[in-house]
Amino acid sequence: MREPLKLDHGDTYERPNQAWVCGLAEEGPTCPLGPTARGGCSHAVACHPVREGDRWVCNRSALRGGPCETGPTPDGECCLQYSCSPVRSLRSQRGRFVWAVALATLGGLCMILSSNWRNEFLAPGALSVHHAQLVARGDDQSQRCASCHAAGNQSALEWLSHAREPQLALPTQSTLCLECHKQEVPVATALLAHGVDSQVLLAGHEQNLESRRVNPMGEFACSTCHREHHGATHDLIHMSDAACQACHREQFHSFASDHPEFGRWPTERRTRIAFDHASHQTKHFPEEKQEFACAMCHQQNETGFQTTLGYEASCAKCHDSDLATSWKAGIPFVSLPIIDTETLSDEGHDIGTWPEQATGDFDGALPLVTKFLLLSDDKAAQGIQLLGSDFDFYDVDPAEQTQLAAAADIIAALKKFTAELSVNGHAAIGERLKKLLGRKISAEELAAVAAHLSAENSAAISEVWFTEKLPESAAAENDENTRIGGGGWTRDDETLVLRYRPTGHADPWLKTWIDLLAEATRRPEQKVVESLLLDMMKPTAPSQCGSCHSVDRTASGALEVSWRALQSPSPGANFTVFSHSPHTLQPELADCTACHRINAASTVMETYKNQDSQVFAAGFHALTKQDCATCHKPGAAGDSCTQCHRYHALERISEPIARIKQPLP
């Protein structure tokens, strides 16, 4: 058994906490005093010899080994002198290293902050590709950060001044966002929740804001949701369900379990074209031996929106003949009623010359267009208001002085108009419309409402109807109808009527007159025009326009005619978005009836008897959540909020929101 060797560790006092250690530590016994505080050698000796007589004697302590064998030098110096070059202790080296690294770091940071590479170094990550390509333009790359950050092009000294000068932090980042995005979102409301005025947004909601995680009445910076610098492929517009539920009090754990039923959605109003799917499916199409297929009338456009095809493609085949029959005789433009000139004269109302064949007991109605134009005459307008917009001269009571006076005023205005028409032609129509609408009529509009009315026809009203007798050789009515094609005028000098024959569906003359009537309903002083328009849009009117085209009252109280079915999503943004494209690709959904089930019991057409488009009966059963939840669930088509709802809704949708909140009829 080999005994382990015991080493002499010595009794040196180690001072590892001091900055310097003895340089002799590598070789053997170190200096008992150690280096000075500044790293100098203390040049210690093992002892201080004492003189005994004429000799020097070592007096080294017994603890340090006792007197040495060599002894002092002849001149009394200790023979064991410690001399070295002190070295830094490990602790001191470590401290210097740490300081050096810290100073190097500080210096490096200062260099970077003052270099051209500063902004690239500070950027917390790559921008999304959409923003990156924009800020990459231009020669001055140092301005890239300043596109979105006020501090982006400021110096380090200016950064330090932010605490003292808060205006250096302006404009805010959201303001800078909106400098580019003002086209997409209305700037005034951009930072409000959903970009909609808070009061409008919360209309119909419970106002208990305390129960919400975030008060939706406040403003939200763009960066609340749109987090940049997360890489080129980062989805900037992604919004988590949790973010939605920061404001939305009702907690949605899944679409299937928590989403409410759709209610009336997506039918926020009655369809613009009055159409009863049920009766066409079960009655009209079978009668015509036609197949009732959705695709015959509805097609998907490039955006995935289901559009309704026009009249020619969808309706003309069956309805053209009805329309032609309705205006076979033409639509009266000007006609002279039968007037009891004798009674009028007896009562002091001199109407002057009046055609003999139009003289007798009061009878006959004025054409709607004539009535409309006569409203430009103040007295006639009062007379029409007194007698009613739908008055017929047959209803004038000869014993009633006020009615006689009104009739006389209307006759006088009619004669004035016919005289102007004879002399000025189309300009007479234009002048009156200008007064009625409060604006100048464009050349295109005038051409449409005049429909090439010839000077001969307009002149004949005065020359023939009022001064000459009807020639015996005048062509018969039927011959006229044969000779005059669509878009032409026929004058019946026997019944004293000037008629227009429409070209067919969507005749510009008729449409323009209806549009001008609708426009005139915006003027509060022309309330009677509303009745004229509704008379013109009666299903029984010659044109039958009102059979399909609904008349809706707008928010301003005026009326407007819906000429076309909805061809694109409602104007402006909406909270809910839906594209048929990805859905109809599914074989089981290719047939529209998988979701849209016709409600045969619905009284669709009844709803078009009034002008409120919001009060209606849908022709289809309401969509059910279950229709969607079959596929829209986690792991399948997904059920996140933003798949169907979008955050940014323009101010314009505030009205539809309010309507959605209305109770179902």
Add this chain to the structure above:
Amino acid sequence: MKSFASRRLRNSTLTIAAAAAVVAYAWWANLRLGRPDFVTGYLLLGMILFLALYNLRKKLPIVSWTTSAGWLQAHIYIGLATAVVFGTHVSWRLPDGWLEGTLATLYATTFVSGLVGLYWTRTVPMQLARVSEEFLYERIPALRNQVQQLAQQVVLETVRATGSDTLGNFFTTRLQGYLEKSRGWYYWLKPSSKLRKRLLAELTEVTRYLSEPERQASEQLFSLIRRRDDLDFHAAMQWRLKMWLFVHLGLTYPLLLVACMHSGLAHLFAGGTP
């Protein structure tokens, strides 16, 4: 006095609870469209500052709030909790900007160096305790020198006494270099007893050619070789314990500097209130 196990259980529970509270706060703030980044960022900066104080406490008696052991416990558990706070702060994503990447790298290396240091301070002392004797790190060079001189003295005396140069040749060819020179860098990174075993085997092989006095001298050489290897092992392992602090402390202050700069820039570039 609380047992080690109960203290560890208490501290671990507190750490996990605090970390969970931070995660819960970030989740709560995110649900309210808030920006927990600022709170977690300042919390993380405060924690790192506190951790850095552990070094300063030795220099500043005013911060000697508790014993060194108490400081160390707080340093370890708060250091571990920073990992969760850091993860929450960066939303458990890898930062990819230069500044944030540098900052994250500094934090990660500082944290990992702390973990390595924690592991070494727990395992190295046990390894050193298995060696025959305890050596002060500062005295090891002198002791190594002592071993070398002893060996040389033993061999010279034997050669003078016996006139045989067998042991002397072996010493000059195989042992002198080993005893005089420092060990290679690989040994400092991964100490092993391979060389010691080989030298002892070679000396054993040589012994059969030695006379009795030489054999007695060789017995001393056996001890000196073992002792030198023990000293080298001590030196390497204690060097390891001291060197990791160079890394840990060397990273701490750059981390603090870059973190402070990052927090200032975060305010400058936050975009302001709506």
